[in-house]
Amino acid sequence: MSTLIDGPQPPSAVGSAGARASRLHIPAVPARPGHRSDFGYLSLSAAGALPRPAIDARAADIGELAAGLVRVLDDDHRPVGPWHLPLEPSVLKTGLRHMLLTRAFDRRMQRTHRQGRISFYIQSTGEEAVSVAQAMALRPGDMLFPSYRNQGLFVARGVPLVDLMCQLLSNRGDMCKGRQLPVMYHSGPARIFSISGNLATQYPQAVGWAMAGAIKGEDHIAAAWIGEGSSAEADFHHGLLFASVYRAPVILNVVNNQWAISTFQGFAGGEQQSFAARGPGFGIPGIRVDGNDFLAVHAVTQWAAQRARANHGPTLLELVTYRAEAHSTSDDPSRYRPRDDYQHWPLGDPIERLKQHLILAGHWTESAHQALSAQLEAQVDSSWAEALAQGTPEQGCSLDRGLMFEDVFKDMPEHLRRQRDALAAERG
């Protein structure tokens, strides 16, 4: 083909400027700064509208769950429909507490970053129900493979805030021994896997973990979380595929908070189809759920967990929510989306909704809420003081620099010992 052999032919006219208009489709974005988002793109179902199938349902038979939106709490905070599986008020109150604590922690760490005391932070504001309700619907023996926006899993599994804070400070109490960027926590005892900087890698890993459980005949299951942006990565495909082929006992979650840094979810393939819809293509049930509805999230997770434990295989859950704050402390969302977007988000705030539900049901009061909030703020404060006792940023790094050379391998090989000694000599 001579045009190819001769080199790329500059198109005589390209793009909108040209005579031959470009026919490439570019996904739409609801609004850019200065305008107001039209959330009409979001397909919503009425609370209670979708059926709750048996846990051994075939994916192909329950496709409506991938297109619709499972909701339990209606606009008046009343629980309705088949997905309402009544939970003890104490359980709901525990959920509320975990969400509130997560938010208080986020807010405080964000402030700490602004004061220059930690170098980086990522908030999960507006998405607390995802992590908290899901952790609570699983068993302690189940293994969790989080993304960087799932701090609620750590909170709900009772990992002390001090431990998380020490990681943020890279001080003597840092579970990562100074090796990971802030927020890249893990917890062996709480069975929460190490967070990776490389997106989506945890998906096939969780499936592998679950496969091992199945091979060993155990009934622990695995669950993994990624953002909707990250579902574009190859490992999303690998996760679905391996889960499908071996019917692994795993819950694969896509947290669709509408944005991947500055990139709207349409660029991840959310314009043509829901993310939950990827599941049925692999024979995996896909369920799209209101991610800000604690009860709905809990119910679908429980369904998926029962399904997995009963050996009916994996489930793909899409948790529809909204990233209320910046992507991270390095980000300024007012550059790419309307500043007040979250105020118009049709699915509200997860904490507010559970709170109103509990008040409506007579299990909670505004003043109890104030008191709890204050108590949790105090808990965050005292945890922070405790964390600082293990090394403040002003004191410099409180970890032995020799730790840099450990854990590259189980046993330190000769060449790393030599390098460790050279560094020690350099630093005197």
Next chain:
Amino acid sequence: MSTLIDGPQPPSAVGSAGARASRLHIPAVPARPGHRSDFGYLSLSAAGALPRPAIDARAADIGELAAGLVRVLDDDHRPVGPWHLPLEPSVLKTGLRHMLLTRAFDRRMQRTHRQGRISFYIQSTGEEAVSVAQAMALRPGDMLFPSYRNQGLFVARGVPLVDLMCQLLSNRGDMCKGRQLPVMYHSGPARIFSISGNLATQYPQAVGWAMAGAIKGEDHIAAAWIGEGSSAEADFHHGLLFASVYRAPVILNVVNNQWAISTFQGFAGGEQQSFAARGPGFGIPGIRVDGNDFLAVHAVTQWAAQRARANHGPTLLELVTYRAEAHSTSDDPSRYRPRDDYQHWPLGDPIERLKQHLILAGHWTESAHQALSAQLEAQVDSSWAEALAQGTPEQGCSLDRGLMFEDVFKDMPEHLRRQRDALAAERG
């Protein structure tokens, strides 16, 4: 988690031998050597049973096409149903000729390999309709991204057999200049892309090519082929995703010939769902078609091409067929599947079916068929003689070894010139 910190815990009993039986699902295989395959796993639709939607149909509305099987020729070789778009008898006869030539070429090259005159070969026996009908349903300006089992594309686009044979011989006429394994052809003038040894990589490449066409406002489309086994690769996902997001004018084909070397299609995720079903999860129509039915393959390809050209976006086609021969000349399928499997394959042979259809319609006769076959055998023979004239294996490599250093870059850099000279000096 101490069990993790202490090291992997040998499960007390693993697998079928143990007290706790493994709960891992292993895909079923229809039959291993010594048994007879039960093709009941194959979901079949009656010829003519599936509707032919408008080319701008939404993927979600035509899901039945991904689950069923588009067939035009019934068991009596009569064309039926909405996918029957009558083609000129001359077109059908051309198709028959291309398929026969492809098979004759394959058979001859296979023999040539057995004689030790080429080092490697891959046949497409039983799958000729896929390449031939699809190439014929596309336009010459459309760009094709083949796998190694699409020699029919080259035949249908009129690439001289001699050119293909010279590639197999790595002789002076080799389009690859001795650099590629036999069968890894390409053709610039015929717009057929270079075949890669790494599976599935052509999928996102084809999408990119199509996107460029759209950007330039052209109406050439792209088409790519991979095997069902290769659909497990990440690039399958990348292809679908990018095609979906930018609504690229591309046809993505999965040739499901049931086997990937020794691995049954269930291990690629074909047990839970069809491969065509992956499309709707991305908002891409998926159509499962009888890949041995020339008319059906032609019709769905034409549909997809019209859709793409009219700017309605990509289509995923699953072509259900059977790999009648070994994976390659390095393979012996009798080690992993029943020897006579193909005799029981429910979708028959594509050449035989088109032939019977033509005879039934009064456009063809058994004796015309014999004559054509003989003529094509002769064409293969004379092409082979022509190819050998450009260098036989017995003469040794007829290409200049300096070619090894060319085309690594457009211009040969200093270090490669030095290496070329060193080799020349070494060889005197």
Next chain:
Amino acid sequence: MPQMNMIQALNSAMDVMLERDPSVIVMGEDVGYFGGVFRVTEGLQRKYGEHRVLDTPIAEGGIVGAALGRGVNGLRPVAEFQFSDYIYPAFDQIVSELARLRYRSAGAFWSPVTVRTPCGGGIRGGQTHSQSPEGIFTHVCGIKVVMPSNPYDAKGLLIASIEDDDPVIFFEPKRLYNGPFDGTPDKAAVAWKGDPRAEVPEGHYAVPIGKAQIVRSGAALTIVTYGTMVHVCEAAVRDTRLDAEIIDVRSMIPLDVDTLCSSVSRTGRCLIVHEATGFSGFGAELSATIQERCFWDLEAPIERVTGWDTPYPSAFEWDYFPGPARVAAALRRLMSPP
């Protein structure tokens, strides 16, 4: 002459090329409306439209695969990877496809893709925002690999890369985006403004790929380095007051062996410095090649100063980073071998 920092210089290179050549397109994660997390593509989508400056899904393998296909169909894609730590998912498309296409098709097909990606540490990014993986790519035949150390080279090399008909992996030492960092994090940050290497013409010019640059002439010994380390080495030379020749490699493939070797033959001593992990890093190739060519002129062993053979740990960034003190110690050792 306008002054530009490295971000502006890179932006200007793409601006110039988008303007001149309608086949040039820019693509990557967050590069469009937002202008990239490091702001390198800022304003380009506004100017050239969302069909030529495209936001992409977060799928590095898909980005390269699609870019390759576009390149085959007549475009000149410039793809950004947000961090070079995230290039690995695209490894197969780069190594098996982009680098091999021209060769395997004997020139019938090729794709002039440029892959831009920020590399290196010193920004508290931790182990997945600080890597320098260039060494890996230098073992892949069929791609060119470059890394500028200043705004002038950044623009000129990026233009040359985009115009090049071979695929180019273009590494941007992110610690240099805003200023010529010399390896002492406690000192106040220095901006590019006022630095002669920040004098960058507005228009089109190219810095040829394949040519190293002598950044400082000297007779006592030769320092071979690139990227951020160029500035660190300058600081170390100031500190030691040694009359070192400093060579900025700039282009790893093709490598300007003559410039390196004629210097080492003259000085008889050579120090190789890079930020990446040492073991099998690009410094190994530099050392091996120089030793092969200059053996008889060497008066001391060629040494390497590099990052340690560990991941880049966030809390020990400045213990990991091969700063001026580590370089200076090696320089002194080299001048009076034990």
Next chain:
Amino acid sequence: MPQMNMIQALNSAMDVMLERDPSVIVMGEDVGYFGGVFRVTEGLQRKYGEHRVLDTPIAEGGIVGAALGRGVNGLRPVAEFQFSDYIYPAFDQIVSELARLRYRSAGAFWSPVTVRTPCGGGIRGGQTHSQSPEGIFTHVCGIKVVMPSNPYDAKGLLIASIEDDDPVIFFEPKRLYNGPFDGTPDKAAVAWKGDPRAEVPEGHYAVPIGKAQIVRSGAALTIVTYGTMVHVCEAAVRDTRLDAEIIDVRSMIPLDVDTLCSSVSRTGRCLIVHEATGFSGFGAELSATIQERCFWDLEAPIERVTGWDTPYPSAFEWDYFPGPARVAAALRRLMSPP
């Protein structure tokens, strides 16, 4: 003592480990019922069941990702990649995950995966069935990289790899599967039978990772090599009648620097030989390290004989392959430098 070729030795290693340790599992494309395209896993599924010897989808990235997860959950996965040319789709899972997990979690999580994969040319495989990508992996910290050159080492090293709590990339020079190929393709193929290195115990034994082996002692010069090239170098030494010491590296990470350097210090001359592309290949690291340690003992430049810096072209296989003639020429050059 039983005689085994390399395929049988590798098979035996997995058989022994599957038998001894219920946490060992084997997985890969075509490894189960079929026993692998090179028959290395033949019979294992029949013996240990399809839950412990698994066929997988053709998705190398998924294979490593899933293996990693299984390793974390208490298994010891041995994953086969059909050809090492096809390891690239798994690159991110290997580099960013497998190699980093223990480090980033400070030991809380780790996964003892062994990745087995046939490498090297000489089987008319062309550019995507002949590569030797080991050099790339030696730049990745957190994994071990080994390559045996004979059946005894193959079994012992594979057992050591499976038992190792760190991830190991285990390269199998496929040209040696059936016999000790010495680089002369025209000669009749030699089988392993009768070779002392093919005497392989039936049961469990380990060859420690991290130890090189002196294959031939000599005083005139040192050849540092591994894999297929060990046998090619033996042939070249026979041809030149030089009293060369030949060292089989065996383990690239960790590298047995002491064994290499004490030999070179003694002989004063060193040739490095590998089949992979030379530029930034593992030979560069060997050369750089040996030069650093042995500089004052060197009587001639360290040379490298490697594959050319091109893809491995199928028609020119024996021009590409660094055969005994090319090695012998280098040996002679090394003994009387120009």
